[in-house]
Amino acid sequence: DQQVKQNSPSLSVQEGRISILNCDYTNSMFDYFLWYKKYPAEGPTFLISISSIKDKNEDGRFTVFLNKSAKHLSLHIVPSQPGDSAVYFCAAAAPRAAGNKLTFGGGTRVLVKP
Amino acid sequence: DSGVTQTPKHLITATGQRVTLRCSPRSGDLSVYWYQQSLDQGLQFLIQYYNGEERAKGNILERFSAQQFPDLHSELNLSSLELGDSALYFCASSVASGTYQETQYFGPGTRLLVL
Numbered sequence: 001d002q003q004v005k006q007n008s009p010s011l012s013v014q015e016g017r018i019s020i021l022n023c024d025y026t027n028s029m030f031d032y033f034l035w036y037k038k039y040p041a042e043g044p045t046f047l048i049s050i051s052s053i054k055d056k057n058e059d060g061r062f063t064v065f066l067n068k069s070a071k072h073l074s075l076h077i078v079p080s081q082p083g084d085s086a087v088y089f090c091a092a093a094a095p096r097a098a099g100n101k102l103t104f105g106g107g108t109r110v111l112v113k114p
Numbered sequence: 115d116s117g118v119t120q121t122p123k124h125l126i127t128a129t130g131q132r133v134t135l136r137c138s139p140r141s142g143d144l145s146v147y148w149y150q151q152s153l154d155q156g157l158q159f160l161i162q163y164y165n166g167e168e169r170a171k172g173n174i175l176e177r178f179s180a181q182q183f184p185d186l187h188s189e190l191n192l193s194s195l196e197l198g199d200s201a202l203y204f205c206a207s208s209v210a211s212g213t214y215q216e217t218q219y220f221g222p223g224t225r226l227l228v229l
Contacts, residue, residue: 032215043116043204043220044157051215089157095215100145100208101170102218104157 003027004092006105014113019077021108023090026071030092034102035064035075038087047088048075080112117141118221120205126227132193135224139186139207145169146188147208147218148180152201163188164211195228202226 005024013019021035031052036044050057050064050073057064063076077084090105117140127133139146148160159172163182174180177195182188192199202225206218 034217036220041222041225043118043120043222045116046217046219049215049217091157093215100211100216100218101147101159101162101172102149102157102206103159106156 002106003030004090004103004105006088006090006108008108009106010109010111012111012113013080015082016079019075019080019084019110019112021075021077021088021090021110023073023075023105024071025073025092027092027094027103028071029094030103032093032095033064033066033073034091034093035062036089036091037084038089038107044089077110080110082112082114085110085112116219116221118205118207118219120203120221120224122224123222124225124227126229127195128229129195129197131195131228132191133195133226135190135192135203135205135226137188137190137205137207137221139188139205140219143207143209143219144186145208145211146182146186147206148174148188148190149204149206149220150201151204151223152198157204160190169211192226197228200226200228 034049035047038044087107091102119138145164160174162170202223204223205221
């Protein structure tokens with residue numbers, strides 16, 4: 001039972017263009033969402049998060065959008081840079097319901113071409 | 115650098131053996147989480163400790179156990195190892211118990227290979 005899904009396993013984008021990563025969830029108890037970036041042989045690095053009381057959060061080149069009615073969130077990276085090439089994981093939490101465990105999507109591998 | 119440290123970085127052992135993975139959380143963080151990343155399962159939550167007490171449990175096998183010590187470092191013990199236990203094991207930490215929205219910061223992981 002995959003409660004968090006990233007349906008695109010990979011994404012290729014030209015340097016300078018926008019990268020859009022999508023994530024869907026099924027559990028309505030989730031109220032906190034995070035995006036992590038992961039390079040090979042390293043741990044996930046926190047990028048940006050959003051609370052369910054918001055529909056958008058921005059941090060530099062990264063913007064996360066949340067559509068609660070559709071149970072969908074997306075991460076926009078603009079402009080994309082070669083150093084953004086990594087695997088991106090969407091994660092969700094329901095802190096008040098179940099501690100603070102994160103439920104992860106399967107990841108999207110992003111390749112930014114120079 | 116997230117501030118979370120894990121040792122060892124790599125571990126190679128044989129089936130049936132027992133290993134201990136160690137994690138030190140970021141300074142000031144009271145919660146420690148363990149996750150397993152295997153090829154076919156993605157990142158899966160194993161267990162959470164908060165200030166020495168077990169706080170939440172995921173699909174952790176009975177052969178696996180964990181604890182958090184008074185200095186807040188944590189150890190994950192894996193016993194009677196099987197080939198399928200080969201995976202990356204990540205530790206994460208956060209400030210408090212998780213009753214409000216907070217971010218988890220991950221360590222670099224321990225790569226376990228069971229032969």
